[in-house]
Amino acid sequence: MSDRALASSVVERARQRFFIDGTDPGASIPAHVSRSWRRCDALSPALQRPAVAEPVLRGELSVRREASAWLRQCAQPELDGLAEHVLGQGCVVILSDASGLILDEVGSPDFLPKAQRIALTPGVDWSESQRGTNAIGTALHEREGLMVLGGEHFLAQNGALGCAAAPIFNARGELVGVLDISGEDIHVDVHALGLVRMAASQVEHRMMSNGRRDGQLVRFHRRPGLLGTPREGLLSVLDGQIVGANRTALSLLGMVWEEALGAPAERLLGARWQRLQSGSGLLVNPDGRQLAVSIEAPQRADTPIRRASTGPLERVSHADPRAQSGHTTDPPDVLAPLLANAMRIAAAGLPILVSGETGSGKDVFVRRLHRASHRASGPLVAVNCAALPESLIEAELFGYEDGAFTGARRRGLPGRLREAHGGMLFLDEIGDMPLSMQTRLLRVLEARVVRPLGGSQDIAVDFDLVCATHRDLAALVGQGLFRQDLLYRLQGHVVCIPPLRSRADRRALMSRLMDEAGGAAKGLRLTPAALDALERQPWPGNVRELLSLLRSVVALAEPGATLDVSDLGLPDAVAAAPRETAQVMGAVDGAGQRAQSGLLASLTDEAIRRALAECGGNVAGAARRLGLHRSTLYRYLARRRGEGERGFEGVSG
Numbered sequence: 001m002s003d004r005a006l007a008s009s010v011v012e013r014a015r016q017r018f019f020i021d022g023t024d025p026g027a028s029i030p031a032h033v034s035r036s037w038r039r040c041d042a043l044s045p046a047l048q049r050p051a052v053a054e055p056v057l058r059g060e061l062s063v064r065r066e067a068s069a070w071l072r073q074c075a076q077p078e079l080d081g082l083a084e085h086v087l088g089q090g091c092v093v094i095l096s097d098a099s100g101l102i103l104d105e106v107g108s109p110d111f112l113p114k115a116q117r118i119a120l121t122p123g124v125d126w127s128e129s130q131r132g133t134n135a136i137g138t139a140l141h142e143r144e145g146l147m148v149l150g151g152e153h154f155l156a157q158n159g160a161l162g163c164a165a166a167p168i169f170n171a172r173g174e175l176v177g178v179l180d181i182s183g184e185d186i187h188v189d190v191h192a193l194g195l196v197r198m199a200a201s202q203v204e205h206r207m208m209s210n211g212r213r214d215g216q217l218v219r220f221h222r223r224p225g226l227l228g229t230p231r232e233g234l235l236s237v238l239d240g241q242i243v244g245a246n247r248t249a250l251s252l253l254g255m256v257w258e259e260a261l262g263a264p265a266e267r268l269l270g271a272r273w274q275r276l277q278s279g280s281g282l283l284v285n286p287d288g289r290q291l292a293v294s295i296e297a298p299q300r301a302d303t304p305i306r307r308a309s310t311g312p313l314e315r316v317s318h319a320d321p322r323a324q325s326g327h328t329t330d331p332p333d334v335l336a337p338l339l340a341n342a343m344r345i346a347a348a349g350l351p352i353l354v355s356g357e358t359g360s361g362k363d364v365f366v367r368r369l370h371r372a373s374h375r376a377s378g379p380l381v382a383v384n385c386a387a388l389p390e391s392l393i394e395a396e397l398f399g400y401e402d403g404a405f406t407g408a409r410r411r412g413l414p415g416r417l418r419e420a421h422g423g424m425l426f427l428d429e430i431g432d433m434p435l436s437m438q439t440r441l442l443r444v445l446e447a448r449v450v451r452p453l454g455g456s457q458d459i460a461v462d463f464d465l466v467c468a469t470h471r472d473l474a475a476l477v478g479q480g481l482f483r484q485d486l487l488y489r490l491q492g493h494v495v496c497i498p499p500l501r502s503r504a505d506r507r508a509l510m511s512r513l514m515d516e517a518g519g520a521a522k523g524l525r526l527t528p529a530a531l532d533a534l535e536r537q538p539w540p541g542n543v544r545e546l547l548s549l550l551r552s553v554v555a556l557a558e559p560g561a562t563l564d565v566s567d568l569g570l571p572d573a574v575a576a577a578p579r580e581t582a583q584v585m586g587a588v589d590g591a592g593q594r595a596q597s598g599l600l601a602s603l604t605d606e607a608i609r610r611a612l613a614e615c616g617g618n619v620a621g622a623a624r625r626l627g628l629h630r631s632t633l634y635r636y637l638a639r640r641r642g643e644g645e646r647g648f649e650g651v652s653g
């Protein structure tokens with residue numbers, strides 16, 4: 001019998017013992033697999049009777065990709081390199097985010113269709129709670145590189161699969177994603193595991209050494225020849241304190257993140273390290289070991305071409321020593337105090353309502369809140385109430401029992417409220433929730449139980465609730481579209497995300513977004529005049545609009561260019577009459593809804609009608625002309641049509 005055949009018969013026996021006899025699978029299978037089987041066995045019955053895994057909606061996937069933009073950018077060379085390597089072996093290479101959601105997949109055209117059949121495809125969540133024991137989800141749980149082969153997968157449907165995965169950590173030791181090689185069981189072995197481990201460490205190195213930093217970057221190794229290579233240790237030092245480290249640095253120093261972060265650099269590198277300033281040389285550390293060291297000076301705060309080493313969305317968390325001590329050369333992040341308050345409210349078990357204009361970053365804020373909150377190890381379940389048809393929202397939220405429908409998914413569905421158990425439920429666009437659902441939601445919030453459709457029993461649920469809206473809920477109450485009692489319940493703590501135009505930290509944010517839009521990778525710089533011009537714009541579509549402008553600027557620019565105002569292609573209408581246009585646009589987006597009445601509404605409609613007429617009824621063209629995001633204009637038109645406003649009927653995409 002071949003080694004593989006022998007191994008799979010051993011796993012079969014272990015499965016028999018565990019799944020049929022209900023006894024311990026013993027030491028015949030790897031320890032991480034038996035730990036994971038036990039975890040999965042304790043999970044909801046849904047996992048044991050899994051429905052077909054479906055990818056998140058395309059919009060949600062692009063939000064998740066954007067939230068991991070820095071990780072994706074730094075992992076791209078490894079994805080490409082590994083893909084070339086595994087091409088002939090019928091495997092794929094996968095990058096997931098920290099929750100296990102597949103962001104990218106490249107590799108063998110032979111295996112891709114098979115991967116798709118088992119939902120090993122972008123947009124699908126491969127956390128253990130969704131897909132049982134598997135390399136991505138289990139590596140996230142174990143925080144270790146590992147393999148899951150054939151029958152070691154918890155779900156029998158994944159039994160033909162072999163996977164090797166390695167987690168990726170940021171400089172503060174927080175998980176940011178997983179690199180994985182998957183293929184047919186026989187094609188994945190320890191060699192694949194070695195490859196993903198090495199690739200993950202290279203991604204970590206790139207994230208830290210290419211990222212923007214406020215302090216010094218210390219590169220070191222015992223062997224001078226390894227300085228400047230991905231095998232060197234990296235430390236970020238701010239005001240003499242360690243604020244970041246890669247795993248190589250920790251293993252060279254024999255430390256873990258908890259010990260290193262916040263420690264004086266002197267304790268790790270020896271008293272003479274300061275003398276090197278921004279140079280290189282040899283140091284003897286307190287253990288008497290000689291280290292070759294090279295130190296890079298801090299970057300200036302307004303240097304626009306690089307971004308925070310841990311990604312712009314992760315700069316403030318309870319574990320970030322810089323955030324705690326206020327050490328940073330950027331103007332303070334205006335969202336940090338809002339985040340800190342929201343964390344306290346969430347910890348007290350109270351709901352949070354996030355309001356703000358469209359595109360201002362409500363969704364991003366909620367994701368930061370989840371990552372920083374006491375629910376970080378639980379799921380973040382996001383439901384966009386505006387994107388779900390009314391007929392589906394009830395089933396989606398509350399789930400249904402086996403046989404409740406004669407539809408495609410006859411096996412029942414736990415529903416999003418139950419999926420959020422132990423974590424955070426995020427109801428986006430809560431203002432669009434149908435009234436009947438509001439009544440049921442209120443009951444859940446009061447009784448903390450859910451009854452699935454077709455079910456006869458209440459099931460207890462425990463989650464933190466965060467809702468977001470760009471609409472004026474009080475006005476909706478006045479129109480009879482939102483329940484007053486639900487509003488009272490939700491608005492205990494309201495976080496108002498400021499519009500981009502009035503954010504005190506907008507210049508620093510713009511620099512960071514330029515990097516995120518690909519400016520750093522292309523070596524682009526913005527002149528101070530260009531940054532001034534961006535700062536002066538009204539940005540009715542807020543961060544979303546800015547990001548989309550910067551992306552097109554980056555795409556058009558020559559690598560290494562310094563970009564001035566004329567390279568930004570700011571909309572003519574905005575350039576010509578910033579204040580008036582801002583007023584009109586302010587009325588189109590969320591903030592204006594509250595104030596919009598009489599004269600302002602008719603001025604807004606008039607400006608839009610004119611722009612539509614000039615563009616032959618084309619919404620995208622009119623939005624460009626007005627300097628608005630297309631979806632903002634669509635949303636406005638839909639609302640005005642709903643309100644009976646005429647003249648907006650014959651428009652096209």
Ligand SMILES: Nc1ncnc2c1ncn2[C@@H]1O[C@H](COP(=O)(O)OP(=O)(O)OP(=O)(O)O)[C@@H](O)[C@H]1O
Pocket residue numbers: 063066067312313356357358359360361362363364365469470513516543544547
């Ligand atoms: N601080 C930030 N750093 C980087 N990108 C951000 C930031 N804030 C927002 N963005 C980006 O701006 C876009 C809009 O953000 P987000 O979806 O959070 O806004 P929103 O207020 O929820 O919008 P809407 O009301 O339309 O749902 C996204 O692409 C997001 O990634």
